[in-house]
Amino acid sequence: MAYLGGKATGSNHIIKILNNKVFDGMSYIEPFCGYCHILRRIKNKSSYTISDSNDLLIVLLKHIQASSNEHPSIDEEEYKKLRANPKSDPLRAAYAAFTYSYNGKFFAGYVGSKERDYPSERKRYYERLHNNEVFQEATIKHGSYTIYNSQNTEGALIYCDPPYEATESYRNEFDSEEFWNWVRKMSKKNIVFVSEYKAPVDFICIGQQSKRQTVAAKAKTRRRLESVYVHESLALHPSVLTAMEDSAKHYPCNRTLKRSRISLSPNRTVKN
Numbered sequence: 001m002a003y004l005g006g007k008a009t010g011s012n013h014i015i016k017i018l019n020n021k022v023f024d025g026m027s028y029i030e031p032f033c034g035y036c037h038i039l040r041r042i043k044n045k046s047s048y049t050i051s052d053s054n055d056l057l058i059v060l061l062k063h064i065q066a067s068s069n070e071h072p073s074i075d076e077e078e079y080k081k082l083r084a085n086p087k088s089d090p091l092r093a094a095y096a097a098f099t100y101s102y103n104g105k106f107f108a109g110y111v112g113s114k115e116r117d118y119p120s121e122r123k124r125y126y127e128r129l130h131n132n133e134v135f136q137e138a139t140i141k142h143g144s145y146t147i148y149n150s151q152n153t154e155g156a157l158i159y160c161d162p163p164y165e166a167t168e169s170y171r172n173e174f175d176s177e178e179f180w181n182w183v184r185k186m187s188k189k190n191i192v193f194v195s196e197y198k199a200p201v202d203f204i205c206i207g208q209q210s211k212r213q214t215v216a217a218k219a220k221t222r223r224r225l226e227s228v229y230v231h232e233s234l235a236l237h238p239s240v241l242t243a244m245e246d247s248a249k250h251y252p253c254n255r256t257l258k259r260s261r262i263s264l265s266p267n268r269t270v271k272n
C-alpha cells in the first residue's frame with residue numbers, strides 16, 4: 001500500500017540490517033510506522049514501540065491489533081461525510097481514509113475500480129497483521145517522532161522511514177533539516193537507521209536497493225536507489241560495524257542505476 005517508497009515490497013536490505021543478530025535483545029522503536037510493513041518482519045527484540053503522527057492511522061492500527069474480522073464497509077456518500085468530519089466517528093473515518101481511499105492514500109478520493117476489490121485486499125492485509133506476533137506485542141502510540149528524545153530514550157534500535165525529502169507532501173510539511181538534527185542527537189545514545197534516497201554529508205550509506213516506484217498521479221513507474229543511512233558517529237560502534245559488513249555483502253552502496261534509464265524512457269515501464 002500506498003506511500004511513495006512504501007515498504008510493502010523491496011525492503012530486504014532494511015530487514016537484513018535490523019534483524020542482524022548483533023541487535024537481538026534490544027528495544028525496537030519505529031517512529032514512522034505507516035502500515036507496519038517493516039515492523040511485521042522484525043525479530044528477536046526485547047520490546048517493540050511504534051508510532052506515527054497520523055491520528056487516524058493510529059486509530060486503524062489499534063483497531064487491527066484489538067480485533068480481527070471486524071472491518072466496517074463504507075460507501076461513497078459516507079466517505080464524503082467522514083472526510084468532512086472525521087471526528088464524528090474516528091474508526092469509520094480511519095477506514096474511509098485508508099481502506100476505502102484511492103491507492104490507500106489518506107483521503108485521496110473514494111476507491112473505485114470495477115476490476116479489483118481494493119478494500120477487500122486491504123482487509124486481508126489487516127488480518128495478516130492482526131495475526132502477526134510482533135505486531136500483537138507492539139505498543140502503538142500517536143505522535144510526531146519528537147516524542148522520543150535523549151532524556152526518555154536510550155540504548156534502543158530506532159528505524160526511521162520518514163516522508164521522503166522533496167517527493168510527496170504529507171498532511172503537514174515535513175521539515176527534513178529538523179529531522180536530521182534529531183537523528184544526530186538520538187544517535188548519541190541509540191542506534192538509529194534511516195531509509196532515504198539521500199542524506200546530509202555526515203551520514204553513511206550502509207545498505208542499498210534499487211526499488212520500483214509508482215508515481216500514481218503521473219501513471220509512471222521508475223527505479224530509484226533507496227539507501228539505509230547511519231550517522232558517522234556510529235560508524236565505529238562494534239554492532240553497527242558488523243551490520244555494515246554483513247549488509248555490504250548483499251546490498252552494497254554506490255550502485256549504478258542502469259535500469260532506471262530504461263524505466264524513464266517514455267514508452268516503457270520496468271517489470272519486476
Ligand SMILES: C[S@@+](CC[C@H](N)C(=O)[O-])C[C@H]1O[C@@H](n2cnc3c(N)ncnc32)[C@H](O)[C@@H]1O
Nearest residue numbers: 007032033034035036037052053054144145161
Ligand atoms: C514513508 S511512510 C512510512 C511507511 C512505512 N514504513 C510502511 O511500511 O508502511 C511515512 C510515515 O510518516 C508519517 N509521518 C509524517 N510526518 C511525521 C512526523 N512528523 N512524525 C511521525 N510520523 C510522521 C506519515 O503519516 C507516514 O505514515
